[in-house]
Amino acid sequence: MYADIQKGRPGCRPVDAAPMAKLMKVWARYFPEETELQVPADDPRARLVGDLVKVLELEERAKLLPRVEDDGVVFFLPIDFQQLKNLCGGTNLLDALRENPKEALLCMGVAVHLVKCSGNGLQLSDVDKVNIRLYNHTETIIALKNLKAAYIKKLVTVRGTVVKVSTVKPLVLALEFKCMKCATVIRRVFSDGKFSPPVSCIIQGCKGRTFTPLRSTAKLIDFQKIRIQELSSAENREEGRVPRTIECELIEDLVDCCIPGEVVTVAGIVKVLNNHMDVGGGKSKSRNQGLYYLYLEAISVRNSKAHVVSENSDASSTDILATGSFSFETFTDKDLKFITEYNSEHGADVFRQILHSFCPSIYGHELVKAGITLALFGAVQKHSMDQNKVPIRGDIHVIIVGDPGLGKSQLLKAAASVSPRGIYVCGNTTTNAGLTVAVVKDSMTNDYAFEAGAMVLADRGLCCIDEFDKMSAEYQSLLEAMEQQCVSVAKAGLVASLSARTSVLAAANPVGGHYEMLLRS
Numbered sequence: 001m002y003a004d005i006q007k008g009r010p011g012c013r014p015v016d017a018a019p020m021a022k023l024m025k026v027w028a029r030y031f032p033e034e035t036e037l038q039v040p041a042d043d044p045r046a047r048l049v050g051d052l053v054k055v056l057e058l059e060e061r062a063k064l065l066p067r068v069e070d071d072g073v074v075f076f077l078p079i080d081f082q083q084l085k086n087l088c089g090g091t092n093l094l095d096a097l098r099e100n101p102k103e104a105l106l107c108m109g110v111a112v113h114l115v116k117c118s119g120n121g122l123q124l125s126d127v128d129k130v131n132i133r134l135y136n137h138t139e140t141i142i143a144l145k146n147l148k149a150a151y152i153k154k155l156v157t158v159r160g161t162v163v164k165v166s167t168v169k170p171l172v173l174a175l176e177f178k179c180m181k182c183a184t185v186i187r188r189v190f191s192d193g194k195f196s197p198p199v200s201c202i203i204q205g206c207k208g209r210t211f212t213p214l215r216s217t218a219k220l221i222d223f224q225k226i227r228i229q230e231l232s233s234a235e236n237r238e239e240g241r242v243p244r245t246i247e248c249e250l251i252e253d254l255v256d257c258c259i260p261g262e263v264v265t266v267a268g269i270v271k272v273l274n275n276h277m278d279v280g281g282g283k284s285k286s287r288n289q290g291l292y293y294l295y296l297e298a299i300s301v302r303n304s305k306a307h308v309v310s311e312n313s314d315a316s317s318t319d320i321l322a323t324g325s326f327s328f329e330t331f332t333d334k335d336l337k338f339i340t341e342y343n344s345e346h347g348a349d350v351f352r353q354i355l356h357s358f359c360p361s362i363y364g365h366e367l368v369k370a371g372i373t374l375a376l377f378g379a380v381q382k383h384s385m386d387q388n389k390v391p392i393r394g395d396i397h398v399i400i401v402g403d404p405g406l407g408k409s410q411l412l413k414a415a416a417s418v419s420p421r422g423i424y425v426c427g428n429t430t431t432n433a434g435l436t437v438a439v440v441k442d443s444m445t446n447d448y449a450f451e452a453g454a455m456v457l458a459d460r461g462l463c464c465i466d467e468f469d470k471m472s473a474e475y476q477s478l479l480e481a482m483e484q485q486c487v488s489v490a491k492a493g494l495v496a497s498l499s500a501r502t503s504v505l506a507a508a509n510p511v512g513g514h515y516e517m518l519l520r521s
Contacts, residue, residue: 026113029129030106032174032189044092045107051091052111076131076253077112078300084134101155101269105132105299131252133300137267144230144244147270147294157267158296160228161421161457163245164440166449168255171223175215181208192271192297193223224255228266247295257301260437260452260498261459263421264303268296359414362407371398372415375503376462393485395503399468401510408507412464415505421461423454427506428470430454432477435465437498439491448492455481458502469508478504 031045085094096104109130116130134155141157174189179201186198201208229245248266250257258264272292346353351373358369374396381394400408416422425434433439438451454463455478465471481487481500488497 026110030110045103048092048096048104048107049110049114052088052093052108053114055088055091056111056115074129074131074252075113075116076133077109078133078135081134081137081139097155100153101299102153102297105134108132133254134267135265135300135302140267144228144246147244147246149272149294151270152272152294154270155267155299156270156296157265158228158246159263159265160230160246162226162258162260162262162264162452163229163457164227164449164451165258165260166225167447168222168224169447170220171251172218172220174219175213176217177211177213179203179206179208180210180212182206185214186211187217192273221252222255224250226250226258228264231263248298248301249295250298250301254298254301258303260450261456261500262303264301266296266298266302267300268298270294271297358418359407359411362410362414365407365411368400368411372411372505375505376415376419378503393483393501395485395501397482397504398506400505400507402507404509409466412466412505412507415462416464419462421458421502422464423458423461424464424466425454427465427467430465430471436477436481436487436500437489439489439494441492448494450489450494450496450498452498453487455500455502455504456487456498459499460501461503463502463504465504465506467508468506469511 088094093104093108096107109132112132113130137155137157140155141159142151144158144160147156147158171193172190172195174187177186177188177198178184179186182201182203184201184203184206186202188196188198190196197213198211199209226248227245228248229243248268272294342353343350355366355369355373358373362369375398378396379394382392383389400411402408413424416424434453436453436455438453439448440451441448454465481502482504485499485501486497487500489495
């Protein structure tokens with residue numbers, strides 16, 4: 001599969017008998033769809049597992065294996081791709097990741113499973129399964145607008161904002177069925193969550209076609225779906241185009257790893273499914289159509305709060321980058337050099353230079369620009385961790401009131417483009433749910449899920465609201481978000497509080513549309 005290797009060629013040795021016996025004990029946990037009791041010794045996957053076991057035992061056991069974590073149900077190993085490249089450069093793993101990434105990661109999981117049990121004196125049955133969570137795969141980073149059919153079954157890395165998170169549900173991986181005529185038990189494995197009961201009995205001569213599922217034998221895992229939207233500030237935004245989104249499926253230890261409004265980096269395998277999510281039978285009309293849609297089977301999800309570098313691992317720059325909420329919160333050597341030269345060139349006049357550099361197409365309005373600039377920088381939050389004191393927010397809110405035609409909208413758009421996470425909305429076309437959080441119903445599962453609004457999407461950024469005076473009563477929904485830095489919602493039986501640590505920059509016209517000079521005098 002990974003290389004056209006034939007038996008008898010140099011380097012195509014079969015796996016030794018002793019490792020092969022251990023391999024057979026855990027093989028069905030990683031490849032449950034294979035019904036054979038024996039795996040050929042010259043199978044490319046078995047050879048890859050053997051090579052990885054030797055590499056792990058000789059070189060990186062002390063560094064890599066202690067990072068295997070246990071969430072109470074399944075073991076998982078977060079590993080940097082750059083570290084994996086240096087570790088497994090002498091094996092076929094990198095080629096396998098390009099050709100069939102899912103099977104390559106499963107083979108890596110088998111190797112870690114065998115080495116961990118042998119190194120810690122554990123039985124193979126003590127560890128159910130080890131999932132490999134590969135991150136920092138910079139070679140496969142792709143914009144959502146370029147994600148097309150050519151990437152199907154390929155490993156890609158996308159970045160975006162979480163706009164929708166579903167509830168966690170159990171997903172059936174395997175189930176046994178009992179024939180109603182001869183009482184034969186048939187085990188079925190459901191790949192990609194597609195429910196496929198047997199259509200005929202496997203016993204020769206039995207014509208039974210009615211089967212009863214044995215629900216007590218079902219193998220279940222946690223399952224969750226999220227929807228991510230492309231970053232308008234990080235990618236080239238095209239005017240008049242709806243931002244691209246993509247569905248991501250999270251399983252096992254990846255569920256509940258993010259909330260709406262967070263910026264995440266998702267590494268996953270691109271897959272296709274029939275339109276209207278043809279899972280569990282689906283709609284007969286959809287099954288007969290040739291229209292499919294793309295989705296991601298997530299391998300790892302990186303955000304700003306999770307996956308802290310282990311004390312036992314080397315805290316390299318790539319690890320630190322992966323643990324942050326990524327590039328716009330980190331500085332490269334080129335950025336630091338520019339900051340040093342800029343400070344030495346302008347000295348105490350730095351703020352004036354920044355002020356004149358902000359929206360240079362609008363002449364004057366230095367005081368307004370100064371207020372917006374200070375809001376972009378923000379202040380220091382106080383007493384955020386002290387439970388005995390009232391926390392004081394560090395975000396600055398600004399409202400600009402003036403006659404039409406003075407460039408307020410241009411200033412707001414410039415601020416939104418400068419901010420790392422800037423959202424621009426217009427007040428006369430915005431609803432209450434669009435500003436805070438909406439609760440939407442899935443048409444297929446009939447479940448309710450949160451969909452983030454402008455304030456939640458601008459978390460740790462800037463939310464610009466134009467035509468603030470044209471809003472009717474929607475501004476009242478901003479009061480909690482502006483002071484408490486969170487949005488509380490209680491709809492459709494769902495009660496939650498989402499983070500909205502953002503500065504609000506609003507622009508409005510005076511009462512009557514313009515200032516009355518006579519009333520002023």
